[in-house]
Amino acid sequence: MPLRLAVLKETADGEKRVAATPETIKKYLGLGAAVAVEAGAGEAASIFDQAFVDAGATVGDRVATLAGADIVLGVQGPDPAALTGAKTGAWIVAGLNPFGDRPRIDAYAAAGFEALAMEFMPRITRAQSMDILSSQSNLAGYKAVLDAASEYGRAFPMMMTAAGTVSAARLFVMGVGVAGLQAIATGRRLGAQVSATDVRSATKEQILSLGAKPIFVENVAGIEGEGSGGYAAEMSPEYQKAQADLVSSHIAKQDIVITTALIPGRPAPRLISDAQIATMRAGSVIVDLAVEQGGNVEGARLGEIVERHGVKIVGHRNVPSRLAADSSALFARNLFNFLSAFWDKDGGLPVLDAEIGDAVRLTQSGQVVNARLLS
Template identity: 85%
Template sequence: MKIAVLKEGADGERRVAATPETVKKFTSLGADLAVETGAGAAASITDQAYADAGATVADRAAVLAGADIVLGVQGPEPASLAGMKPGAWLVAGLNPFGERARVDGYAAAGIEALAMEFMPRITRAQSMDILSSQSNLSGYKAVLDAAGEYGRAFPMMMTAAGTVSAAKVFVMGVGVAGLQAIATARRLGAQVSATDVRSATKEQIQSLGAKPIFVENVKGIEGEGSGGYATEMSAEYQAAQAELVSAHIAKQDIVITTALIPGRPAPRLISDAQIATMRAGSVIVDLAVEQGGNVEGAVAGQVVERHGVKIVGHRNVPSRLAADASALFARNLFNFLSAFWNKEAGRPVLDAEIGDAVRLTQGGKVVNERLLGV
């Protein structure tokens, strides 16, 4: 069983799909690891570190030759996988909805593509969930990015020269990223509030010491979709939420938005008119900017200014913490493959519950139900 680890080719991608730690773990299962030269350089992992862990380090052609499983962070272009044998697995974050043509290319090449972001949100798969591990870091980094752009201190400071008021931080969307953003902003001493369409998150917000901002006068709307994701809300709820948020956002120094709906454009949470009510020098960080953005006027890959407010739209936020993001991502991949490792077969054998959920292509066809007809 040969497992190949590729050097990422996407612009700005600094993560890597395996670390020396997971190389050793895969080797202990009986696998042979081959790592592309320079794969870990941007994440501060040297080729020598991989070699010391027991991997072979070589160019892409040699790494792909005979590989049974290929690991990546982002899905590579099908043309870059020339030499990969039919039936081999490609295990990575494949962005199936956003890169459908690429998925079709994997099918045409006979590759069995497994999308890690389609991992079901069930208890036994928690350690395999790349969305959670990477979102956790995104929420943390969003607060640091906001602090870097904000021209004032976060905590309240009492000095002989007077008192500096604590920054007011408002987090919109309380999933994994949002909860980490709340916790990080609190640790920095900010006064934190948060909102979400899912009523179940109210207690989570309070448990972190933040103030929940919720629509109370619209009944029967929970906002909880399958797998713990939010769903789109009724027009009545959206109107009530917009009114509540508009009044609250005008008083905030920093706003962090994290709302995403899988397979759909990010919901618009903040309008240009709402931005105009914020005081000059305020900061908004849009973690959904690559999926269309929660904030009107946000630009992917840029920090722009509107009405005196900075709107931060960094791409691929986990990659901005490449070493830790790689370590967590690599563990997710190992936890996934090792959970199904069959000693007799000398390779992982997937079950239906998880295998059918993550498998995009097989036998030259797109087979995932979520993509059929899309």
Template identity: 80%
Template sequence: MAGVRIAVLGETAAGEPRVAATPETVKKFAGLGATLAVEAGAGAGAAIADADYAAAGATIGDRASVLKDADILLGVQGPDPASLAGAKPGAWLVAGLNPFGERARVDAYAAAGIEALAMEFMPRITRAQSMDILSSQSNLAGYKAVVDAASIYGRAFPMMMTAAGTVSAARAFIMGVGVAGLQAIATARRLGAQVSATDVRSATKEQIQSLGAKPIFVENVSGIEGEGSGGYATEMSEEYKKAQADLVSSHLAKQDIVITTALIPGRPAPRLISDAQIATMRPGSVIVDLAVEQGGNVEGAVAGEIVEKHGVKIVGFRNVPGRLASDASALFARNLYNFLSAFWDKEKGGPVLPDEDEITQAIRLTKDGKVVNQRLLG
């Protein structure tokens, strides 16, 4: 892959303003000896002008010219395979590819001879932390969820003592304490809310306390650990689910703001809040469902909409990281650069992925015209 050529694709998915490279990462790739071409307008949604890419050393062109002779294609979301016509066989596609939700698209990449590398399959190991798009984007989503809730909520977050009387602090409850949940806790605390949080993984209790929030956990019930491979949550026992539902129901009725973040890779999002539970909350409360695009944690949540049930607003914004497009793009682009540069072979002038490497085996979906990833074949 001598003199590797990297193409930065414009996003065609509806409502996707992010971009997979920034002038910063273009310069870094050029410093490694790569040649870069950016599709015209690719950075517009993230407030990056074509001239900024050109100043960083990239050429600007239409999709066909950018794809021509490119060895590596960078994207945020997986492009329509038909839009990659003209890409050379064996080219790498490095992006968030939603392999479980878009399996037919993965098959099409294989048929086209594209080597598809799914960045969301990055293993949760120490050396891959800087490459983890799920963590970088979830961090921003957790922050933005609280900011969105504060904007929609009709009251103040912090306690305020005024000559006219005292305004009580809002009560915020975070359900799911992964990267997004931890950032949501921290943000709600900064805004002055009284914050509590829960998770199926008992190990998160100390993390919740370390951020100054109150942990809400079921005790002495089997199936409490909930720790799956790679640090993700797993399905819980029926006994635990019932105890959790009872505990959450009593707690939800006292909350003003609820942020739900629970996801299980490859499966629909678990249902955390029922319509009956929503009915116990006081009118004017706000629930933000960060899992709405995977089926939703909240009954009645609608992707892309704010709906009201029992006087409670249920927020289901799509692509929450994309609502902070400039920062989300900067972090996403660094994730991609960190990944490719970690495997860069100076003699060959580009990255080389050893077949036996743990990262390669985790993220490689297709190669030599076949789907090769065990998570898709199993």
């Protein structure tokens, strides 16, 4: 019997993505696997059931989809209680939010599933094509600028008309990871004057390479802000004060601010206070891409657009899902790249190595085994 992959319809509120596409299903079949897709799984991403059938998958209800499944693919982790029919020891391959939803991880262990958290993918060269955080953050950075433009009551580029000149919007990006870099590039393409900051000094050259102005704390010795895996680390009190002073003077002159700062396993750092918002001119817009992890902006509310001191604060949840077709395509390729990289052609199944397997594996043989969850 060929290895059986199950692709489920997402049940989380507002989740429009799907974990496989007709493109990746054909590739799984090429590896010798069988693929079952839950009916309606791709509709919100503009992929209808017939497209999955045409690609070679079977389409049915959840019970039929899970029956005998060796690997369950998801965007967000499925409810462990709703996985009846999957084999004992089946892999759950998805974004599992290990720090934010530990009870779910414990439930996977108790049910005998092997949970593989794709957001724990190590940031190494050979795993770049498997990195869901990078692929989804890239789209989130792009969408954040479009969301800002839709809420901003003025134009982005400078316009010279017979009636006068319209000044270019001033866009400030806080946090220059994948999302921040894409926000810079998108803002520049739309004609804004873009500046950016980050706690990692190494990002200064990246900001310059995109034609934006770097805004960095100077003369604070010994602070580079580089944590493990290329993520930002928490800063010292001295750096935090210097950064707050710098941001306060700069943010008052900005029309749009996009914040993207995250620290794995911890609440998002607070970057903008209510007092700083009060210095911005009426009609300005702030987009908080970290709102799901507690927010970078004081007063941001998950899933809402609120107004403080005449400034709109945009806190959309699950921003990649707002571009469901493209984000699904990239997410699905991440999953395929992961599984296919370890595919044993003779055995007809993937066999993980220690470097990546130990990084992403959360549960095994009824136990939570990931070092990051046990420390």
